[in-house]
Amino acid sequence: MTGTGHVIALPHLWAPLLVLFAGLVVTGLTAQALEEQSRSLAEQVYHKQHNTLVARLRGYEKLPPLYPDGVSSTRTINHTTPAELWLTTVFKDSVPGTLNLRVDTLDRHTKTPLFQATRAENPDRSRSLRSEIAIGEHRWLVTTLPDSQFLAQPAHRSFRFIWLAGLVITVLATVVVVFLCLRIRRWQSHYRNADKASRGYELQLNNMQVEKSILRQALNDSEQRSRDLVALSGATICELDEQALTGYISPQVVDLLKKAPADLAGTPFEQLVDPAYLENFLRALKASRQERQIQRIDLKLLDADARQVPVTLRVLALQDTLHGFSGYRLSLQPGIQAS
Numbered sequence: 067m068t069g070t071g072h073v074i075a076l077p078h079l080w081a082p083l084l085v086l087f088a089g090l091v092v093t094g095l096t097a098q099a100l101e102e103q104s105r106s107l108a109e110q111v112y113h114k115q116h117n118t119l120v121a122r123l124r125g126y127e128k129l130p131p132l133y134p135d136g137v138s139s140t141r142t143i144n145h146t147t148p149a150e151l152w153l154t155t156v157f158k159d160s161v162p163g164t165l166n167l168r169v170d171t172l173d174r175h176t177k178t179p180l181f182q183a184t185r186a187e188n189p190d191r192s193r194s195l196r197s198e199i200a201i202g203e204h205r206w207l208v209t210t211l212p213d214s215q216f217l218a219q220p221a222h223r224s225f226r227f228i229w230l231a232g233l234v235i236t237v238l239a240t241v242v243v244v245f246l247c248l249r250i251r252r253w254q255s256h257y258r259n260a261d262k263a264s265r266g267y268e269l270q271l272n273n274m275q276v277e278k279s280i281l282r283q284a285l286n287d288s289e290q291r292s293r294d295l296v297a298l299s300g301a302t303i304c305e306l307d308e309q310a311l312t313g314y315i316s317p318q319v320v321d322l323l324k325k326a327p328a329d330l331a332g333t334p335f336e337q338l339v340d341p342a343y344l345e346n347f348l349r350a351l352k353a354s355r356q357e358r359q360i361q362r363i364d365l366k367l368l369d370a371d372a373r374q375v376p377v378t379l380r381v382l383a384l385q386d387t388l389h390g391f392s393g394y395r396l397s398l399q400p401g402i403q404a405s
Contacts, residue, residue, distance in 0.1 A: 082243040086236060093232025097225045105221040109193075112217065115162050116195045116210045122156055128202030149204060153181035161185055164216040172198070172205040180206065186213035193217065302398040305384075308391060310335050310351065322377070322400050324370040335396070340366040340374055347379070355383040355391060367398070375400065 129152060153169055161167045161183040169181040189211035199206045293316075302318040312335050315327045323338065330338075339347045343365035350361040360382045366374040378399040386392040 089236025097228035101221045101225040104224040120197045166211040168209045170207045190214040304396040306394040
């Protein structure tokens, strides 16, 4: 084993090997069974052929007269007995081409048959069939010998056909299983890669959550620190939008102008400036926007009772990298008498 991939792929190889082994076993057993069945059918056909030939003789109780003058059937013509002539007539064109037929008499000891038809080139003598026939005073022995190929050829043909079909089906099934195993292996590889990437993303997300918590805590600390500094400095912090409308204003405005921050939200800040200092205030806003520096002026604001409140105002124009100018941030320090 040279790597993890080989170890993982090894179990998948058992599937095609198992299919190949099972296919060969089933094919072998099926071929053997069909070979035996074909051989048995051939044997049955051979027995029926033998019985058919024997039945052609058993239908006679005695030999029919072959001569109109009633001369004995033992008379010979050209050294041929009437029985031989009759057998030749009975079995004319009726002997199958897959076997040999021989008819011998049991009345005398002779090796010369009464009738013999040779059709098979390679007769199988071990499977010869014999039947005794009695017709009148004649007793005959009918012997048939099958061709060896007649019994073996169908069995061998079935055996080869089943093996060929089984091998083709087994190979195709093995190829399909190998293909599926490769697909499974590739899916498993994709799954492992996706799982690995998912764990990496999960770890990265956890790290981002930790960083987010740290940054949120740092932001809260910074915000609280800024509020504490603003509270300790005694200044009122205010933010204006591009039209100089009041957005955020710190709670110190209550002590400075006796107005709640909620009452000032969305109102023009210039309404809080004494009319005598309005021009200076607008000039300071313009200079802050143009010079992008903190501008300082002394002026008077009007509180809730319309009384003048002297403050030192510092203004800084806010620049947004995306939208450019986005408003102003003001610092109001009380207690300084405007000149």
